[in-house]
Amino acid sequence: MAEHTPIDLPQNPRLARNIVHFARALRRAGVPVGTGRVVDAIRAVQAAGFTDRMDFYWTLHACFVARPEHRVIFAQIFRLFWRDPQFLEHMMSMMLPAVRGVAEERTAQAAEKRAAQALLGDQLPALPETDDQPPAEQIEIDATLTLSAEEKLKTLDFEQMSVDEIATAKRMIARLSLPVKPLQSRCLTPATTGARLDRRAVLRTAMRRGGDLHSLPKAKPRLRWPNLVVLCDISGSMSQYSRMVLHFLHAVANEKGRDWARVHAFTFGTRLTNITRHLDTRDVDAALAAAGAQAQDWEGGTRIADCLHAFNHDWSRRVMGQGAVVLLITDGLDRATDHDLGHEMQRLHLSARRLIWLNPLLRWQGFAPKAAGIRQMLPHVDSFRAGHSIQSLEDLAAVISSRDDSGDKARLMALL
Template identity: 70%
Template sequence: MATLPDLELPDNPKLTHNITYFARALRKAGLPIGPGRVIDAIRAVQAAGFTDKRDFYWTLHACFVNRPEHRLIFSQIFRLYWRDPRYMEHMMAMMLPAIRGVQEEKPAQSAEKRAAQALLDGQLPDIPEPDTPEDETKIEVDASQTMSTEERLKTLDFEQMSAEEAAEARRMLARLKLPVKPIASRRAQPSQRGRSIDWRRTLRGSMRRGGELHKIALKSPKPRWPNLVVLCDISGSMSQYSRMVLHFLHAVANEKGAGWAKVHAFTFGTRLTNITRHLATRDVDQALKAAGAEAQDWEGGTRIGDCLHDFNRDWSRRVMGQGAVVLLITDGLDRGDAGALGKEMERLHLSSRRLIWLNPLLRWDGFAPKASGIKAMLPHVDAFRAGHSIATLEQLAQAISRPDDGGEKDRLMQILRDG
């Protein structure tokens, strides 16, 4: 990092160095921070003063955060670095309770794993080994059958991944495929092994030979490929999951020969945004950057009913042709009118060939359809599945190819009836 100017801060002469180290931690957590921003942050603190922690927080926030997905990471690192003097011990207690593999690992809160890794600089402190009696027999463990890193990453929750794990998960998602079977069609095409006689071609061929029947032409059904329509919730509670799903959709949209006629993608939070054209960009980072710039409601509120109404009114007839398969990615936590939400879901269901709902809340074993939004939406989907990990996205192909695969819908509908 470039040498910083010698700025005199009367409140704390070491504050310049602390801001510099804080910026390094943010950069290790994935925020694009260069020397210029660090200098701007020091000058901003000098101008704003250091009399109130809230003002100090928003001063650094204005200098270091320029993307919605970085707000939560900044908040976690700021809280642990500036507000807790014993943040190192706090991070060790919160994030690394199973360093030796003895205790059960405690799931980290959103962005805390990345914050811990940034503040600790990827290093673990020396932990004394437990005293072992000399006469105690050593136990050798055969680790040949243990879960590999890639297998563990497939089942890890997107929201609990560190920066390195998220990067590796995105590379794995880029290799995933989502094939689809063709739809039966009444239209036919010429075929050498068809089971039906093409009388028109047969008669035309005989007319060329003076009415003599020389060869019987055959035909087979012409395959018809459906569209894939994705409606992705980008509200605050869904932000991390949505970004991973969009990485997966970018790979699907650019996969040749997967079978989809066209992949349409929409994001919604407080408004509906069509990002289909951005998925056509070959570079996934550029594609998602452009999509994020167009969707101005990242990590905002949620108005599922209103956004579905806009889709049904403005886009349904344009993109739902050819028996489209619809993927709805949302947690269903909507505070709007449940009756209106149910009607829009019913209309969406009737317009689609198959409606599959991916909900990351299914990662919890005790999940039950208690929220009013979930109760209104659940009866109008064909399948209700989890969508919080790579493994759950891999299972999408099975849900699409098998019309009888309803996921967890039947079990949750039974809970609704019993309740």
């Protein structure tokens, strides 16, 4: 018979009240938990029992978790609330890094900061004072030249943000833009000055006036704007980054007087999904909710080669005209598939005027192209840049029109 692991319940032994408090913590962390789910959870625990920790975990999981992106938050809050003392100590020290040294042992994992904030709240416990400890001296600090909260938030990793920080980051992203320089087409447009003659206008004028010309019409190349095509990885390892990038993409698509002729967006995990039409919705929350409902592979596996093959075969000729710029947002960690990833990347590169790869793994200083998928993809991109923070998106906006920018590609190619 399987050995049952007993559960150490919180100090208050009333289980129903503890489940209600646990549900409130989930709600504060961003998981939509209503009264009906709380009642169902209490009844489910009463029916299933709570002598085994894993049975209790999955019983509450079935009642409270309805979307894949909420699994990580649920797991972290479950560990914190239902008594993992070491985890609780780490969360306390992470929120008070100057007090204890536990926070330096490792960085916060996905949703840990949100889980700690949901349970501990904004009021952090004070340090115990001893009788021998002298009163703290009040020191006034001139913070005139220090960084503002938004400036500090620019360099923070999307995965490490709390609920409030994510809301602030979304508002900052909504103010960003992605300017691009226009391209000169072969078509001509009339001009008052210039060294180029408008031959057709010259012939038309000569025919109307019997060959008598009082002036020579001039012309200049007509300017046109390229398309922006975004391929965004929504697998489990890229979920939080993809959501922030899609917020940025929505802001670009709905910017007044935008420079791009058309913005096309595709998500991929285990399959390719076109979410372009959802970007036309002015409300960003409604737009991303509709896109998430259409893309059924959120936080699933990763089949980059198969999805790129589907794009090259079905969509490339439709959206890649007029010198399109392609943004590829993925970590490059591909599973074994039926198609050659290097070949599909080469086809994508040849179809685009410029192919830019945003990879959140570049946030690590010691990043090296060791994964097979990254080694196959890297030679076929024009620029390889980080995509893990607001600052990285601002850096992208500054160089997206620069043909000479290659990001970290040259350094990483030397390591291949």
